[in-house]
Amino acid sequence: MSTYSATPPPRSEKTLIDNADRLAGKTLRQIAYEMGLTVPADQSHAKGWIGELMELCLGATASSRPEPDFQYIGVELKTLPINHIGKPKESTYVCTVPLTVEADISWSGSVVKRKLSRVLWLPVEADASIEFAQRRIGSAFLWSPDAQQETDLRTDWQELMDMIHMGEIDKISSQHGKVLQIRPKAVNARALTKTATATGEPGFTLPRGFYLRTSFTHNLLTMYAG
DNA sequence: CCTTGATCATGC
């Protein structure tokens, strides 16, 4: 995505919020025009476009590294597609699931915890009845997990990672996990990656990702955007 | 209508 001018990386949360506030109420078409870009005709071939546009507008820097989008202030950016009744339309991708056994892996050292420790949530209209370019950005809010959310996330993460370390990745379905689930995250269903196995021999399985359930992000909306 | 499993684009 090339553009006239990317925003400099924010050095404070206030700067980030101020920048996000200036996007609120604007349509994708307006924002794209200001950035010297064109809105894709078909979102099915540009699934991550809104997120990438918002990264440019807000000065995200992490690129494709497993680090927070705003490196100086340790904040992750997540767009949140909202349907016609104000609920999240899709689950939220968090990060890739590590499938090989690694030393000293713990919740406190996990990528899931790091990424979710501080998040700028940016609601975006996503109802099918609204033309893609006419969809508006909503009011962003900064979030950190409260005690209950942290417990739920840690419990799910631990349970899922325990299964992986036991070589049981192929027993994990998307129904595991109260708030955090594991689902495929691959180029297609034939993709393979190395995984731990019960015998300790290397195995191969479909690459997976951690996702937040829509019930979880809906709760965030009611807590912060209500 | 919602969830699950599958998929699209991009940079290394």
Add this chain to the structure above:
DNA sequence: GCATGATCAAGG
């Protein structure tokens, strides 16, 4: 292939 940004689309 892996990690980022996610949504699509079939079936329950």
